[in-house]
Amino acid sequence: MHPNTHEIPFPNATMISVNGVDLEVFEAGQEHAGNPVVLCHGWPDLAYTWRYQIPALVAAGYHVIAPNQRGFGNSARPDDVVEYDIEHLTGDLAALLDHFGYERATFVGHDWGAFVVWSFTLLNPQRVDRVVAMSLAYLERGEIPWLDFMEAVLGSDYYFVHFNKQPGVADAVFDADPARFINNLYRRDEPLLPPKPGMALIQIAEDDAPPGEPLLTQQELAVYDAAFTRSGFTGGINWYRNLNRNWHRLADADPVIQQPALMIYGLRDAVARSESLSTFVPNVEELSLDSGHWVQQERHSETTGAILEWLAQHPSS
Structure with a gap:
């Protein structure tokens, strides 16, 4: 069960114009200005x-x-x-850092948000203190563009x-x-099943009996349903x-990330682990939790505790 989940106060939204777009940003802890943490969600997800x-x-x-990123x-x-x-x-x-007057911040990303955080660190290393990534490890830039490689393999x-x-x-x-797709995708205690032929996400969206248990309460699902509707x-x-x-845009970036980094995996996540993470992120610590893909929600206490402990052990430079 999810005791008191929906009672946790979530910040009010603020619309902020940055980089030629308006972003919906959820901000909390303004009294701690000077100690910023930017939280970057993945797909299909929200702040x-x-x-x-x-x-x-x-x-x-x-x-x-915590922005709702563009899209x-x-x-x-x-x-x-x-x-x-x-x-x-x-x-x-x-531009968000500029808006709040920060030269640097700690960045936390899950799924696609992790890819954006890894990439932001490559492109703007001077603006990143520390990196926390979940689910998606640093993606090595191989010999051929990523989509071509994925199609071939x-x-x-x-x-x-x-x-x-x-x-x-x-x-x-x-x-x-949208509610059916999100509810079918956001599951806990899912068995790891062999892939079926076909487009997996369309199959999930149309599944009448998805495996595992719903991760979201009805109140939480309603937030996602309203947003994606x-x-x-x-x-x-x-x-x-x-x-x-x-892949082309990152060609000229130094591929090695020097910042302290924490990589959190879910043991039951279908996203593959990286076998070469420490080659590209030499100051990384790796942690695995008994979770599926949505680790910061499914194993929220352990995830939050691990992040806070690691941040305390690696103070901002």
């Missing part, structure tokens, strides 16, 4: 994913800044797919590839019933449609 971590971070003395919630949803590339996504974060039905090869198809399935899923999916462009 609301951090509802357990925000009060604990504020209580520990941090100024928390999500009430934040801007540009029509041009290119406006969701890594330059725009990391540019939003840099995983096939055209792999969801990254499908999003690019068949634009609009998955979007329409998800948009048709309003925004649709295309803006977030456009992040995937820039993966090869991002």
